[in-house]
Amino acid sequence: MNLINEKIVDYIQNHKNFLLLTHQKPDGDAIGSAIALGKGLKKLGKQIDYFVQFPIEQNINLFNEINYFNxxxxxxxxxxxxxxxxxxxxxxxxxxxxxxxxxxxxxxHITNEGYGDLNHVEDVAAASELIYRLLKQMKVPLDEEMADALYTGISTDTGSFQFSNVTSETHQILSELYQYPYSYANIARRVHHEKTLMQMKMYGAAIGSTTLLNDGTIAWTVLNHKTIDQYGGDINISDDIANIGTNIKGVDISVTLKEVEKDIYRVSLRASSKCDFDVSSIAKSHNGGGHNKASGFTFRSKLEVLKQEIISRYNDAGNGRNQQ
Amino acid sequence: MNLINEKIVDYIQNHKNFLLLTHQKPDGDAIGSAIALGKGLKKLGKQIDYFVQFPIEQNINLFNEINYFNxxxxxxxxxxxxxxxxxxxxxxxxxxxxxxxxxxxxxxHITNEGYGDLNHVEDVAAASELIYRLLKQMKVPLDEEMADALYTGISTDTGSFQFSNVTSETHQILSELYQYPYSYANIARRVHHEKTLMQMKMYGAAIGSTTLLNDGTIAWTVLNHKTIDQYGGDINISDDIANIGTNIKGVDISVTLKEVEKDIYRVSLRASSKCDFDVSSIAKSHNGGGHNKASGFTFRSKLEVLKQEIISRYNDAGNGRNQQ
Structure with missing residues (x-):
């Protein structure tokens, strides 16, 4: 493993007060890397504050250290x-x-702007991998919550070690984490599987609404206002619901729509790993964002119009089916 | 890592013809370890036959080597x-x-009877871990299909590296597998997520039918004959359907029933990781089998009778809630 920028290590060792920040809408890697670093620096006698956006999603709101946020x-x-x-x-x-x-x-993130006075940007699966290495380099032992936080960060950013961003080093770090006498099975279940009854019912309703278009290459899932009213949930489309379509055999593109108001939909697009079609091309033309495998936008019109647009764009691109 | 029994290595190196066998109803670890070993021994010039029970489940029927089975x-x-x-x-x-x-x-399996003339039984997460070590010991390089087979075996027997059977050594082996220039993301998706549309619809219908009993501690999921007729599928209850209940927050025991004929049900019981109640105690009293976290049996009577029996047994055992 590479060393973390020694200037960062020196600066931290020679200073006292730090404010830890991360990105908006924090995910498991943001929370996990912040907590592991914050608790680790406290063990070195540093004064640590955190400023983190709330609410924190339920499945990653697992750490006592969150009580000290903000x-x-x-x-x-x-x-x-x-x-x-x-x-x-x-x-x-x-x-x-x-x-x-x-x-x-x-x-x-390889796209990092390098906005720091001191930067360590490296293309690894999770920021938590870098924090693990930094703590190891500073010889800070991990308590159970720090180990759980790093596990959460790496596990969520890799889809439980399944995404193509996983490397030999990712598993090497996990191998070292497992040398601590902690169990990660319970946290894995909570992070990856546990749902409230209402979340589970919403997921089932989403599956129930899924239809296939264009010879089974495009999946179309609609959560209408009535379903959302019945089962609650926020305006965002959760990852597991957005991925229902791409988990169906033969599907290249999954389109998931959540009805915010009449004729206003939040749209999430996903492309399966075997498909080269860039779904962000559709999102961008509707002022949305994201990347080629996962993107989203807000749509204000009749669904039939959007359906025809997506089918045409996909077919015009020659299906985007790659060789995998 | 321990060495695999040297007498096994010697015997294989000094002999020529081998028949590879595994357990009935082969799972990912059975298929993965057989294929990796079989192809590895072929690379050493051995004559290898396989005898394996068909059908092989669709999600693990991924290997060309299966064409040489039987x-x-x-x-x-x-x-x-x-x-x-x-x-x-x-x-x-x-x-x-x-x-x-x-x-x-x-x-x-630590319960292994030691029925061999030469035995190597070791309590690790997957047989595929042992086959990996055996091949490494015999200095057999892994081709892509062998690596995929070992990945499949370890990944399926650990629930994508989430179960409590995962050890530091499990991740050490994965770290070594990732040093081969192969990608495992596509196989992870196929093994863990891909469903046909009908399987996905059956899963959604199962979620739709789930109700909670006994203050939300017991989940009750029924797939009736009409649903099974509509979406097909075999008599067995798939793992992901059996686990719907235990993935709901607050649930200790999940009961899933599949209606085989009128008043004849296949029953699957699962206990959540935070619950000590031994579900096999119920299965055994109905002539079923399994272990304390996962067991099953066939039930011939009215469901209301079974429902009351399970609630009583669970409550009589003091809920079985442990300290986790």
Whole structure:
């Protein structure tokens, strides 16, 4: 494994007060890497504050350390340490940013802008991999919550070690985490499987609504207002619902729609791993965002119009079926 | 990592003809370990036959080597090599067992009877871990299909590296597998997620039917004859359907019933990881089998009777809620 930028290690070792930040709408890797780093630095005698956007999703809201989030005790810090965030604008920051001398940027997104005074950007599966290595380099032992936090970060950003971002080093780090006497089975279940009854029912209703279009290559899932009213849930489409379509054999593109108001839909697009079609091309033409495998936008019109547009674009692109 | 029994290595290196066997109703670890071993021994110039029970479940029927299964070219073998099978009676064997000099037994079930002339039984997550080590010990390089087979075996027997059987060594082996220039993302998707439309619809219907009993501690899922007729599928209850209940927050026991005929049900019981109640106690009293977290039986009577029996047994056992 590469070393984490030694200048970052030196700076941390020679300073005292740090504010930890991460990206907006924090996910498992954002929360996991922030908590493992924060608790680790506290063990070295540092004063650590966190500023993190709430609410934290239920499946990753598992750590006592979250009780210390957003209790900012200082008006100035030696450094802001930003984990898992590729751009300065996407950081969740306090309305009034406290004074600071330095920005330390630790991230795994290859698109990272390098906004820090000290940067460590490396293309690995999860920011939590980098935090694991940093803590090891600083010889900080992991308590159970820190180990669970790192496990959560790596496990969520790799889809339980299934995505193509997993490397030999990812498993090497896990092998080292398992040398600590902690169990990760319960946290894996909570992070990846546990749903409330209403979330489970919403998931079942989404499957029930799924139809296949265009000779079974496009899956179309609609959660209408009545279903959403019945089972609750927020405006966002959860990953497992967005992926129902791409988990059906033969499907290249999954389109999931959540009816926000009459004729206003939140749309999530996913492409299966065997398909080269860039779904963000559709999202961008509707002022949405994302990347070629997963993107989203808001649609205001009749669904039949959107359905025909997606079918045409997919067919015009020659199906995008690759050789895998 | 421990060495695999050197007597097994010596025997294989000094003999020529082997018949590979595994347990009845082969799962991912049975198929994965048989294929990796079989192809590996072929690379050493050995003559390998396989005898394996068909049908092989669709999600693990991924390997070209399966085309060579059950083409028995010899009437006698130097050895039967049995992988992933704890008892002699549970091996899937030809009606007329060919002649053989030796039985080699390689398994990870601690309950293994030691029925071989040469045995290697070790309590690891998957038989495929043992086969990986055996091939490494014999210096056999892995081609892509062998690596995929080992990945499939370990990944399926650990629930994608989530179960409590995972160890540091499991991830160490994966770390070594990832040093081969192969991608495992596509096989992970096929093994763990891909369903036909009908399987997905059956899964959704099962969620739709789920109700909670006994203050939300017991989940009750019924697939009636009409649903089964509509979506097809075999008499067995798939793991993902059996686990719907235990993935609901607060549920300790999941009961899933599939209506085989009027008033005849196949019943699957699962206990969540945070619950100590032994579900096999119920299954055994109905002449079923399994273990404390997962068991099953056939029930012939009115469902209301079974429902009351399960609630009573669970409550009489003091809920079985452990400290996790």
């Amino acid at each position: 209790e900012m005790k200082n008006s100035s810090y030696d450094a802001l340490i930003v984990v898992d965030c590729s751009t300065w604008s996407h950081i969740c920051k306090p309305d009034k940013i406290p004074e600071y001398k330095t920005v330390i940027n630790i991230d795994h | 083409e028995m070219k010899n009437s006698s073998y130097d050895a039967l090599i049995v992988v992933d099978c704890s008892t002699w009676s549970h091996i899937c064997k030809p009606d007329k067992i060919p002649e053989y000099k030796t039985v080699i037994n390689i398994d990870h």
